[in-house]
Amino acid sequence: MDAEGVLQEEDMEGSWTLLSLLASLLMVFGGALPYIPQYQEIQRSSNTEGFSTRVCLVLLVANILRIFFWIGKQFELTLLLQSVVMILTMFAMLHLCCTVHNNNRVSTKQHRLTDLNLHYFWSWSAFEDYLLFCFGFTVVSAVTTLLLLDSVMFVEALGSLAVMFEAMLGVPQLLQNFQNRSTKGMSVKMVLLWTAGDIFKTTYFVMNESPAQFWVCGSVQILVDVAILLQVLSYNSDLRPKLG
Template identity: 35%
Template sequence: MNFLVLIVQKVAPIFLVTSPLTSYADQIRNIHITKSSRGFSLDTPLIMLVASILRCFYWIGSRFETSLLLQSLIMILVQGVLLKVALDHRSTGDERVPFAGVVYPTKRPFNFWQWRPQRPYWEFLAYFFVITAILQLFFGSSEFFVGLLGYCALGVEAGLPIPQVLANQKARSCKGFRLSVLVSWLIGDIMKTVFFYSSDHVGMQFRLCAGIQFALDAYLGFQFWMFGNGELAKDFEMS
């Protein structure tokens, strides 16, 4: 058992740093090739971008494993590309008007993350980064603020599978969501759980996040078994 933990401790940092690429490269490629992001939840890049930005600022006050910081930085780049590709290939009713045909199942306040133009998405992320940086500047020396930042970052990340779970449930299909992403998530969950619980430089926030994510990802696996990649429900539209 100790030998297995030792292997994980050596391999996990490499896996964690490269996981943004191994997890989402196939999803980006699939959207680009099919010219459609239908069935893929735009909330996924939102969650990962917000969580990764928060985690970077959390590192300033907590100084956890450097590999986790590198993972967050790479994740920001990868999710930025994924968001751009998904927005470029979102279904439309009129090709001359971006997102003109998009129908949202539920409206959010201020149409948050359901905007038709692309610019508001990038503006929100820029404002979020600046506001977080200002808060870090004023309250970064507070242990309470640093701890809260960590719980927010990893709490948001722990909820990553939820939008996709809900989308799959509504569509009665997993079409549009790549099995390769799920497999990489599950492998990552196992690696992270062992690594986090065996490392002295990882806070409780990371351990709780890993446990919650594993449970949700396991349910995604159940959805793949239950629904497969069949056709989406006729009344289904993805935000």
């Protein structure tokens, strides 16, 4: 009887370990999954109207800051790897958007980072300008973090700032949808993927006792996801099938 109990306990531990591993893998790569259908849609249609590159700005800033937050307060390695994967995903989205914009451009005039024109901030023509901006932001963040690494208040503030940016992830898309009165390029399925991912992510934060900043961020993201879902349903309800 005791032997059977030990075997059952080992099986449960093995199952829990496997579930934990799967959850960690889903956390690392799950955030990037909703962007795959959007990437494919932009490739297919050669139209970026349904995607706001401001989303890339928000996620890049948030995840760069989160990496430095990890240096000051080492939480789960899974969340660090998630940030690296998300940064690479955003660069892939930006590269595609730049390619599509350049292929569709009628005017030969280009907007570059070196023009120092705030009107065209984050609307540059070359992908290299986005890389250069992120490199400069990373250097400034690194120097500041190294100088103030011993300050607990700074580290906590850095974490709060990182997740605040991430919590505002869907806001640029929300505003763009409202401004255009359209959710072209988006689908209910896509937004449901976002929402499901954020619900899973928030649950993961709570269960793994991640820093409070993370689950607060996740809760805000869920609310924004629901607002975007309502936009998709509202704007698409105005569409009528064309006759003839």
